[in-house]
Amino acid sequence: MSNLGDAPIEVLFLILNNIDQQNHLYECTLINKSFYAAANPLLWRAPQMAGGTKREDTILFRLKQSFRLPHQHCLHSTPLGHNVRKLDASKICRLQxxxxxIxxxxxxxxxxxxxxxxxxxDMERIAIKCPQLKCLCFISPLDGSDRFFDPLRHCTNLRELSIYHSLGSHLQLAPLQHCPLKKLRLYSYGFDNEYAKDTFFVDIPTLTHLDMDYMPQTYYRHFQALPSRPHFPVLxxxxxxxxRFHDxxxxxxxxxxxxxxxxxxxxxxxxxxxxMTSLATDLIHLKYLCLIDNRRLPALTNPFHRVEKLNIRGCHINAQHMAMYFSNLRYIHVAKGISTRRFNDDISQLDGSTVETITKLTYLDFTSYDSVPDDLKVYLPRxxxxxxxxxxLDHIRETALGLVWIY
Structure with missing residues (x-):
């Protein structure tokens, strides 16, 4: 083998698989036939469009046109669509x-x-034609029938599901109990409302991540009597x-x-x-707590022994009890000039030395790479x-251990 171009296609494929930029992969297809054969499947695994506002500019329209082209010039007989692994049909796409x-x-x-x-x-077509589907996301409001999600029971590989839901419409999630889901996200279009009262929740024994807006009244009522059987035992x-909890x-x-x-x-x-007491006493495995725009928080009365990360935004908490009730927290950072909601005794108005005196925690200003202590266990590029x-800063806020981040 005199040069890389003479390498077997399988070797080139493994090398080019480390390239993320589509424009770089496209350049590789222009080198020779071997590079084309190795790079073309990778170029199609997550097809993207540069932009545009017309139907002819959408990824679905371009894909539909390419599927109709003759493939006699391709080195492999595999149809182009068989290379697609990730498809984003979220921008000005049409149903036909x-x-x-699909x-x-x-x-x-x-x-x-x-x-x-x-x-x-259409849901039936997706479930039947895409048996390898692992992640499915609907980013437009859904107003389907009560049987809309029934075909998902056949998606045995489905692990993540995201749904944007129109408030006031019916959303029957009963078929999800037959899916091995791990992550479920339910978002609503609308404000100061909740999911339809007849939204039906069922047991999903494999679910570990739940992300929700506007939990429905039927969900509340399930937990009004103790002991309550969990819908998600491994959450x-x-x-x-x-x-808006009435109780x-x-x-x-x-x-x-x-x-x-x-x-x-x-x-x-x-x-x-x-x-607040339940957070400290019932969630015995709680390690990461994020409180956002919850107004004035009640006083702390129980220690959070395992909490390693605490994010507070748009809330007011008694800062003097910070070190007493969060024993795993050693540092504190206050982001200046971000929050628009201020209290008279807001900690974000204080300087670093005053914050250290009140909280008994070490104040970090994060002015440079060297201002990040090693025991935060954060890995940053220099x-x-x-x-x-x-x-x-976003990476520090999300991953640092032993830090209170107030913003």
């Missing part, structure tokens, strides 16, 4: 184009759909937003039924003393001048 493409991408694993007015037949990651004991009962939760995010909720960019 989606139907044609019939030609049998090995697709991730599918994002931004098309409204999907029919039950470890919970994110809830915009919930906070419902949330306490939910926590008692799901003690394995280790990551919890509560946003736009009124948290009372009973809920940039020119040693400065930290927004990407670095």
């Amino acid at each position: 184009d989606l139907r044609v493409v 019939n030609n991408v049998p090995l697709v694993e991730e599918l994002v759909i931004g098309i409204e007015k999907l029919k039950d037949k 470890t990651d919970l994110r809830i937003r915009n919930c 906070n004991s419902t949330m306490v009962s939910f926590f008692k039924s799901h003690p394995l939760i280790s990551t919890l995010s509560l946003k736009d909720m009124q948290i009372n003393q009973a809920v 940039r020119t001048g040693g400065q930290l960019v927004k990407e670095d």
Whole structure:
């Protein structure tokens, strides 16, 4: 073998598989026939479009046109659609184009759909034609029939499902109990409302991640009586937003039924003393706690022995008890000038030395790479001048251990 171009196609494929940029893969297809044969399947695994506002510019339309082209010039007889693994049909796509493409991408694993007015037949087509589907996301409001999700019971590889839901419409999730789902995200279009009261929730024994807006009243009522049987017995990651609990004991009962939760995010909720106590006593595996826009939080009365990360935004908490009740937290950072909601005694108005005095925690300003202690266990690239960019700060906030991040 005199040069890389003489390497077997299998070797070239393994090398080019490390290239993420599609423009670089496209350049590789222009080198010679061997590079074309190795790079072309990778170029099609997650096809993308540069932009445009016309139907002819959409990825579905281009794919539909390419499937109709003769393939006698290709080195392999494998249809182009068999190379697609990730398909994003979220921008100005049409239903008739989606139907044609779905019939030609049998090995697709991730599918994002931004098309409204999907029919039950369309869901059946997706379930039958895409048996390898692992991740399915609907980013347009769904108003399907009660049987819309029935075909998902046949998707034995489905692990992630995201649904944007129109408030007030029916959303029957009963078929999900037959799917080996691990992650479920339910988002709503609308404000100050909740899911339809007849939304039906069922047991999903494999679910570990649940992300929801507007939990329905039927879900509340299930946990009004103790002991309550958990819908998600192995749930470890919970994110809830915009919930208006008429009875906070419902949330306490939910926590008692799901003690394995280790990551919890509560946003736009009124948290009372009973809920705050339940967070410390019932969630015995809680390690990451995120409180966003929950207004004034009740006083801490119980220690959070296992919490290693604490994010607080748009909330007010008694800073003097920070070190007393969070024994695994050693550092604190206050992001200046971000939050628009201020309290008279807001900690974000104080300087670093005052914050250290009140909280008994070491204040970190994150002005440079060297200002990040090693025991935060954060791995950052050293940039020119040693400065930290927004990407670095976001990474610190999400992954650092032993840190309170107030913003």
